[in-house]
Amino acid sequence: MRISHVLAGTAMGAALLLGGVAAAPAQAATAPADSRSASATVAATWQETGEYFSAKSRCDKRASYYLAASNVYDYKCKPSGSLWAGWVLAD
DSSP, X not given: OHHHHHHHHHHHXXXXXXXXXXXXXXXXXXXXXXXXXXXXXXXXXXXXXXEEESSHHHHXXXXXXXXXXXXXXXXXXXXXXXXXXXXXXXX
C-alpha cells in the first residue's frame, strides 16, 4: 500500500511539473510582441556621419561599414563643398 502512495505522488508531481513547463513558453511567447510594438514607434532619420572624403568612390566604399549595423537602413554620399560627406538613415 505504501508503494502505491509513492507512485501516485510521483505521478501527481510529474503532472504538475509538466503543466508548469507547458505554461512557461506560452507566457514567454507574448513578451517579444510587446517589444516589437515599442520599437515600431522609433522613426529613422538621416544623420551625417562626420566623415568627409575627397572622392565619391571612397565615400561609397565606406557604406558597407555603416550598413553592417542593425539600426542603419541606408547610406548615401552628398557633396559638401569640394568633399563628399557620408550620411546614414538610422534610428
